[in-house]
Each structure stands twice: as C-alpha cells, then as structure tokens.
Amino acid sequence: MIGSLKESPEKFFATLEKHDRLISYNLNLLILFGMCFLLWVDSLTGAMTFYGVGIGSVSVLYKLVILMLVMANIASTKPKVIAAFLLVIIVLMIGPSQSLLTHGETGFYFADFALLFKIITPFIAFTYFYLLHKTYPELTATWLPRILFVNFAAVFTNLTLGLLGFGFPSYSGVEGQPGIGVNGFYVAGNELSACFALLFGFVLHYVWNHHSKKMYVVMAIITFAFGTAIATKTAMLASLLLIFALPLFNERENIFKFTRLKALVFIPFFIIASVLVIYIANFLTAIGLYDKITWVLQEKGLLTLILSGRDIKSAIIFDHFFRHMDQLDYLWGIGSSGIKHFEYPYYSIEIDPFDVFVWFGAVGLTYIFIALVTMNYVAFRQLRSRRPYPPLIVVVNVLLLVLSFVSGHIWTSGMLGILWGALNAMAFIAPMDQNRRLSRSIKS
Numbered sequence: 001m002i003g004s005l006k007e008s009p010e011k012f013f014a015t016l017e018k019h020d021r022l023i024s025y026n027l028n029l030l031i032l033f034g035m036c037f038l039l040w041v042d043s044l045t046g047a048m049t050f051y052g053v054g055i056g057s058v059s060v061l062y063k064l065v066i067l068m069l070v071m072a073n074i075a076s077t078k079p080k081v082i083a084a085f086l087l088v089i090i091v092l093m094i095g096p097s098q099s100l101l102t103h104g105e106t107g108f109y110f111a112d113f114a115l116l117f118k119i120i121t122p123f124i125a126f127t128y129f130y131l132l133h134k135t136y137p138e139l140t141a142t143w144l145p146r147i148l149f150v151n152f153a154a155v156f157t158n159l160t161l162g163l164l165g166f167g168f169p170s171y172s173g174v175e176g177q178p179g180i181g182v183n184g185f186y187v188a189g190n191e192l193s194a195c196f197a198l199l200f201g202f203v204l205h206y207v208w209n210h211h212s213k214k215m216y217v218v219m220a221i222i223t224f225a226f227g228t229a230i231a232t233k234t235a236m237l238a239s240l241l242l243i244f245a246l247p248l249f250n251e252r253e254n255i256f257k258f259t260r261l262k263a264l265v266f267i268p269f270f271i272i273a274s275v276l277v278i279y280i281a282n283f284l285t286a287i288g289l290y291d292k293i294t295w296v297l298q299e300k301g302l303l304t305l306i307l308s309g310r311d312i313k314s315a316i317i318f319d320h321f322f323r324h325m326d327q328l329d330y331l332w333g334i335g336s337s338g339i340k341h342f343e344y345p346y347y348s349i350e351i352d353p354f355d356v357f358v359w360f361g362a363v364g365l366t367y368i369f370i371a372l373v374t375m376n377y378v379a380f381r382q383l384r385s386r387r388p389y390p391p392l393i394v395v396v397n398v399l400l401l402v403l404s405f406v407s408g409h410i411w412t413s414g415m416l417g418i419l420w421g422a423l424n425a426m427a428f429i430a431p432m433d434q435n436r437r438l439s440r441s442i443k444s
Contacts, residue, residue: 025139027073028132032143034066035418039154039186039195042415046185050167063414067121070128077131085124088367092116092360096335108337112359115336118412119356123371125421133428141429145206147422152199155192158184159226170231181231190409193234194416196227197403198396198423201242205392208247216247233308234407241399244269249391252384307351307406314349321358333361350408368411372401379427389426396423 045059075082096112099105133140161167162182169179170189186192200223207219220243227239244265249255251262303311317339325334336347336359348355357365379393400420404410 024073024076025136027069028136028139031066031069031073031128032139032147034062034069035143035147035422036150037154038063038066038418039151039415043154043158043185046168046187049187050185060414063418066418067117067124070124074124074128074131077135081127081131085120085127088120089113089116092333092364092367095329095333095361095364096337096359098332099335099338103337103341105337105340108335108340112335112337115359115412116364118414118417119368120371121414121417122420122424123375125418126375126424127421129422129425130428133425137428137430140425144422144426144429145202148199148202148419151195151419152203155184155195155199156226158186159196159229161185163229182229186415188409188413188415189230189232190234190407191413191415193230193232193238193407194400194403194410194413195419196230196235197238197242197399198416198419200226200239201246201392201396201399202423204242205246205250205389205395208250209388232407233306234403237406238399238403240272242395245395245399246392249383249395252391255383310350310408314351314354317349317358318354329361331361331363333357333359333364335359348408351406352404352408352411355408356411372397375424379424382427386431387427387429388431389423389429393424393427 041062042059045057048058071082071085093113093116096109100109129140129144158167159182162184167182167184168187168189170181170183172179181189183189183192204216204219204223207216223243224239227235230236247261247265251257251259300309300312321329321334325338329338333356339347339358349358353365353368356368376394376397379390379397382390383394400410410416
C-alpha cells in the first residue's frame with residue numbers, strides 16, 4: 001500500500017475516497033432499511049407484551065440504535081450540526097437539572113431527558129435526510145416513500161388484526177366491560193392515531209396522484225373506517241380532514257380559487273357532516289362512545305369533552321406553576337420532577353405546547369416552534385411547484401399541529417418522530433421527470 005502511495009499518490013487517494021464513499025453509501029442504506037421497520041418492531045414488542053412474553057423495550061433499543069447511527073452519520077459530515085443539537089439538549093435541560101438539584105428525583109430527570117430526545121427526534125431526522133439528499137439524492141427519492149409505505153403496511157396490518165379481535169383496545173373497559181376501539185398490538189393509542197394520520201395521509205396523497213379517482217374513493221372509505229375503528233378523536237378527525245383536504249391542496253396553483261373540484265369535495269363533505277349530525281347518537285352508540293360522551297357533556301361541559309379533561313389538568317398545573325414558580329422557571333422550565341412536587345396526580349397536561357412550556361420553559365417552546373416553522377416553510381414555499389409532496393406535507397403538518405393542542409402526544413411521540421422527519425424531508429424530492437433523468441445518469 002505504501003508502494004502504491006509512492007508510485008501514484010493521486011490514484012491512491014482517489015481509491016481511498018472511493019472506499020470511504022462506498023462505506024458511507026452502505027451505512028446510509030443500512031439506516032434507511034432499518035427505518036422501514038420502525039412500526040413493525042413496535043408491534044412486535046406490543047404483541048410480546050400482550051401475550052406475556054417479556055422481551056424488554058426492544059422497540060426503544062431499536063430506535064435508539066438507528067438514532068445513534070443517524071447522529072454519527074451527521075457528525076462525520078457536519079460536526080458543527082451535531083454540536084448544535086447537543087448544545088440544544090444541554091440548554092433545554094437547565095430547568096430539569098435545577099429540579100434535580102432541588103428534589104433529587106433522578107428517575108424523573110432521566111424521563112425528562114428521554115422526553116426532550118423524543119421532541120427533537122423529528123428535527124434530527126429531518127436534518128439527516130437534508131444532508132443525505134445533498135449527497136445522495138437518489139437515495140432520498142427512492143427510500144423516503146419506501147419507509148412510509150412499509151410502516152403504513154405495519155399500521156394497516158395491526159388495525160386489521162384489531163378488527164379481527166387481536167391486540168389492545170384504544171380505551172380499556174371498566175368493571176368487566178369490553179374495551180372501545182382497536183389498536184392492534186400498539187400500546188400507545190394516541191401515538192398510533194398520530195402515525196395513522198401521517199401514514200394514511202401519505203397513501204391517500206399517493207393514490208390521488210397516481211391512481212384513478214375511484215381508487216381514491218375506496219382508499220378514503222378504508223381510511224375513514226379505520227379511523228372510526230381506532231375510536232379516538234384524533235384518528236376520527238384526522239381521517240375526515242385528510243380525505244377532503246388532500247384533493248384541495250393538490251390543486252396547487254388553483255388552491256385559492258373556486259373550482260369544480262372544490263364543489264365536488266364540499267358537497268359530499270357537507271352531506272357526510274349532515275348525516276353525522278342527524279345520526280350522531282346512533283353512530284356513537286355503534287362505536288361504543290355514546291354513554292361516555294353524554295356523561296362528560298352533562299357533568300363537565302363541551303370544552304372538557306373536546307380536550308378529554310385536559311382543560312382541568314391545565315388549570316390545576318398552571319395555577320400552581322404561576323403562583324409558586326419564578327421568572328427563571330418560566331424561562332427554563334421545571335421538568336416533570338418539578339410537576340411531581342405540586343402534590344397533584346398529574347405529571348403532564350397532555351397538550352404538547354403547554355407541557356413543553358412547563359417542562360423546558362419559554363426557551364424550549366421557542367426552539368420547538370422555530371424548528372416546526374422551518375420544516376413547514378420548506379414545503380409551504382413549494383406548495384405550487386411541481387414537486388410531488390409539498391401538498392401532503394403542509395396538510396399533515398397543519399393537522400398534527402392542531403392535534404398537538406387537542407390531544408397531545410404528538411411532539412413527544414416515540415413512534416412518530418423519525419417518520420415525521422422523513423415526511424418533511426420529502427419536500428426535497430424532485431419532480432418525477434427529474435428523478436428519472438437522475439436515475440438514468442447514475443446507471444450510465
């Protein structure tokens with residue numbers, strides 16, 4: 001090897017660079033392949049839990065390995081970027097660290113670290129895909145849709161199994177009563193609902209653009225049926241909004257004009273809405289929610305029904321927070337360990353922006369909003385372009401933002417994080433004709 005270096009240093013370094021690039025390419029292939037099975041591993045872990053087979057947190061370990069590989073990959077190409085993420089983690093852990101020094105709750109401190117890591121996961125994944133696209137655009141064009149399709153298949157399979165009587169319900173039954181809704185073998189119902197919104201939205205968008213409108217109607221019916229089967233407000237609301245919003249946003253340059261398509265969409269929307277209003281009691285009875293909803297309406301009111309009691313939690317926690325904490329706590333937060341010492345049975349509000357404010361302060365909330373706006377801006381500015389995915393990304397991002405206020409478990413979802421980053425990175429994928437030219441040039 002030393003001899004070849006002396007004889008032809010240019011050739012030696014070219015060979016070395018080629019080998020490094022090959023290693024980098026294969027490492028990225030390994031990461032992307034692993035991402036395809038995120039929700040399959042989640043369902044496997046859930047199935048083992050359901051049948052009493054203790055295999056530990058395999059899904060958590062699986063995601064952690066992928067994220068470590070992603071961060072190592074970023075560090076190898078852009079060390080300043082990974083240093084910036086580490087700085088964000090250090091800064092946002094100031095509030096929880098202060099609570100640790102005050103109360104000594106190490107368990108809650110590590111829980112706060114895990115929550116923060118989940119919160120920034122979509123932005124780490126988005127950054128990874130952005131850098132990957134700059135180096136290997138053919139990989140992002142091929143693998144990002146593939147990742148979403150394979151994980152969609154996992155959710156579809158689990159919901160089908162749920163309808164057949166296998167797995168967990170969305171809401172556990174009380175006093176010997178059967179549970180309500182289906183989750184398949186996923187344990188976290190709200191997190192499943194968020195993944196449902198993203199993945200079924202992706203497939204609806206794909207069918208609208210690549211198949212007949214009759215096929216879209218079939219997929220829309222399947223989406224609404226599964227959303228109803230999950231029986232969470234998140235899934236049911238998401239299924240309806242996705243079905244009608246995606247065709248409208250796919251009009252691109254005509255999105256703000258009244259068109260024939262809008263008339264065709266709004267007519268069935270209002271018909272379905274009217275039927276639901278007229279037969280709402282029968283519909284809720286059929287899915288097992290009538291008694292629960294009428295009781296909450298009578299005893300707690302409409303806002304409590306919409307927010308599932310989160311308005312009560314937020315009033316209690318914020319009352320204590322603003323009465324007993326100081327300005328530095330408003331700035332840096334107090335972590336979940338700080339909430340534990342409020343002497344209330346709640347460790348979170350389950351409204352994501354409120355929780356982030358209490359846990360990580362105004363600094364943490366500001367960071368999250370800046371990161372979300374950055375991801376949304378990339379797709380929004382291309383909404384009228386010929387790129388294939390901006391309409392989908394804008395619809396799903398807006399929907400997830402609304403759901404983060406209504407049902408929570410969006411920003412802190414371990415199931416959703418990497419997939420959300422992947423979805424937003426699809427804004428970088430070029431139009432189909434550009435991809436075909438790129439593929440031909442690579443093969444040649």
